[in-house]
Amino acid sequence: MSRALDFLRASQNADGGWGYKTGGMSFVEPTSAALLALTIDAQAASHVQRARAFLKSIQRADGGWGIAAPDDASGWMTAWAVWALAASEANDAARRGVDWLLESAGIRVTDPNQVAHVQKTLRIDARITGWSWQPNDAAWIFPTALSLLALDAVNVREHPRVREGIQYLLDRAIPTGGWNIGNPFMVSGNLPPTVENTSLALMALRAFDIENEITVRAQKYLARENFTVTAFEWAWRAWYWKKMDAPTKGAHAALETLQRADGSWDGNPFTTAIALMSVK
Amino acid sequence: MKSISRRSLLRLALGGGILAGGAVIYKQTESVGLDKWMRWMLRGQTARLNPPARVALASVASYDDDVLSAIRTLWRDANAPDLANARVVLKPNLVDSIPERPCYTMPQVTEALIQFLRDEIQVKALVVAEGMTFRRDPHAILIETGYREMLERQRVEFVDLNYDDLVKIPLRGGYAKMDSLFMARTVAEADALISIPKLKTHHWTKISGSIKNLFGIVPGAKYGFPKNTLHMHGIDAFLAELLDSLPTPKRFALVDGIVGLQGDGPLFGAPVPSGALIGGQDFLAVDATAARLMGFDPTTIEILAFMAWAGLGQIDVNRIQVRGAALNELKRNYELAPTL
Incomplete structure (x- = not known):
């Protein structure tokens, strides 16, 4: 887990967001997922602050979010931003996002x-x-x-x-x-x-x-048990079982075998954040 | 009262006829705008003066045969573009992997093309790229289809176009009432795009070929899974936009018809051993030839007929030079997909 946290902290972009790959353009989804995953990490306070600032900076006037800074239309990633911001601090940005969601x-x-x-x-x-x-x-x-x-x-x-x-x-x-x-x-x-x-x-x-x-x-x-073994599939299963308070030992053992040397899963901050949420 | 002369009467009738004709055309084209309609129509008429399109066919009975040799011959017969030192994106159709349903481009075809382009054409760089339609993560499909093993063997990178960096490209055609479109940077900045579709039927577009395969180059992160947001603009209109606005300077289509899919396409159809590879630079001519190979008249397939009318390529049998294997020998009668 600590290696995964290290990877997430290291893969944050200069603008405060995360992409779907290290160094990739910042998107709202991986940024929100990383924010949700890092709220448990005491060492990540400055990363969390920068992520919140990134999300707030690209909120659109209608209260919603596009998928990334260049996107000029609000859409589905609004839900990720609302969830991440609401979980990390109550704020006006999340409330305006909720209004957009309820209207759409x-x-x-x-x-x-x-x-x-x-x-x-x-x-x-x-x-x-x-x-x-x-x-x-x-x-x-x-x-x-x-x-x-x-x-x-x-x-x-x-x-x-x-x-x-x-x-x-x-x-x-x-x-x-x-x-x-x-x-x-x-x-x-x-x-x-x-x-x-x-x-x-x-x-x-x-x-x-x-x-x-x-x-x-x-x-x-x-x-x-008969599914194609991928980090993505195990991460989603493990996150759900964690939410259900169901046993996650098997899933975590599988994820451990799939974890890369850099601490990530698939080199992807989003998949890594989902996997991390199954252990937080 | 002065009586109207015969000449004046004829002039009046002619003027009235022109006005009535204009009114009909205006009414018929109101939804898209007369200016656009005229532009498309004129380009379609001008396309008749262009040199015929070249399409090549290769006969390959099985994926265990020498696909590389077939591609080498087809490439020459199709008068393919010069890709020496080019940065090339190979875009197979990896829509999904379903047991016993040949719904995706087989890795043997893509692998042979990689070997040919890298070792014989000596391209500068190449990647295999796709933006899957139904699953958000590509890894399971790459494993199940044999692509991961093949890509590792060939040491070729896979780029997930659903999550690539975004580039906004202008749309030239005006078919889909969209001014611009987000596209994966990998495609937008490549020198050449090679569409490698599966030969199959489709419940919305009748056939799925090199043009329908282009849906995979737009990012699912923006347009959703299965990119239905773009279907809402009209599939035919949107695909015409994509084809007309492709940012890559060079392009080629190579259709995997060694085993095609008939019936409930694009996913659940049955296999048809067609033993064919189809290639060419004019995607419309390639898809029209693919349709003929499946036993369909391409002029009756709306999406192809519309694009031909708008001048985006050739579908007229007299405007396509087919080289290589004989079409009649490879032709099979595919069963259409049930319509929705």
Whole structure:
């Protein structure tokens, strides 16, 4: 863990942010994840301050965040920034981000014919929406689960958008367990679940005390052992199990074997921050 | 009252006809703007005067065959660009890896192309790059498809285009009502882009070839997974923008049709042994030839027909010189994907 913290501290860019690779352009997502991971690290106080300053400096006038400084439109990474800033200090920037989140939503289908067609081809209720990656798009699992976690972090738990976001996640679950990126079915078959979407959706539902057959099936998917071993997959599983207070010994042993000499996983500050959150 | 002469009547009718025709064209083009419509149409007409496109076919029965030799011959037959000392990005289709579904470009094709470009063409630098569509992390796909092992063997770097540094490029066409687009720096600053798609059917665009494969060069970090934000601009229109605005000065397409995918594409279709590689500089001509090889008439595939009308390449069989293996011998009748 200390080597991973060393890597994160060393890979912070001069502007205070982190990229998806050492020396890469600073993005809001890896910066927010690193900020969440480093709040436990007493030696990282100055890094945390610089990260907060970076995030605040690129907040847009509408209260949201683009994905990086050059991005001139607010989108899904707003949820990361709100979560990270709210977790590290209560501030006006996070509150303005919350307002943006509550105002934004994925496309909602209301035409009955279209609703029926979408139900047939994708097996979803298109009247229910969550959050999208970018404005004017359909909703997807990752930004929806992330927005719910951000809103939980600022204690927004009873808002209608929150209730609909939870319904969205439950509606889009794959019947056999877990979540793909959005719809569970496409034309002729169920889509396969993905580990990051399933972990994040489960974390979001857990934050709002939702436990049912859908979450149990998804947990079984995450617990399966026949998957391709990557640091990213193990990091997301381990973070979820940590949140659940479930045993993480096996995941941590796997992560240890995948950790690089520089202390990172995949040389990627984002993956490293996710892995670190499973031990904090 | 003075009666109107026959000549005046004809003039009036002609003037009225021109006005009515203009009104119809204006109405038909209102959504995109008459100026753009005229520009696209004129370029499409001018393209008929351009030299024919060259497309090469190579017959390769299996991935265990000598793919390198086939590429060497195809490269010459296709009149490929001079890439000596060029910085080259190879962009295979690694959309996902699903057991028994040949939905991705096989590593044998990419590996043979790496060897050819590095050892024989002597490019300055090359990377393999992709921005996956459905999974946020590339490593599992790289392992499952055999790419990680191949890249380690060839000592070639993989660049994840979903998280690369961003460059904003201007969009020239005006098809998708977007002025600019974020693109991965690795692609934006390369001398050449080689699109290496899988030959397959697709439920939105009928076929997925070298042009559809370009979706992988835009960053998922910005446009999401599966980059649906860009679909909202209209898939045909957005792909026309990408093709028209590619920042790399040189380009080439090499389609992996050794085993293609038919039916429920782009992911869940069935394998079709087609035994073909298709190559060329004109992506539209390459995709049109790929469509013919799959038994489809490219002029009936909206996305290809639109781009041809707008002058982004050739699809007319009389405007494409096919060299190498005989198309009729490689042709198979692919089953279309079910439409959504």
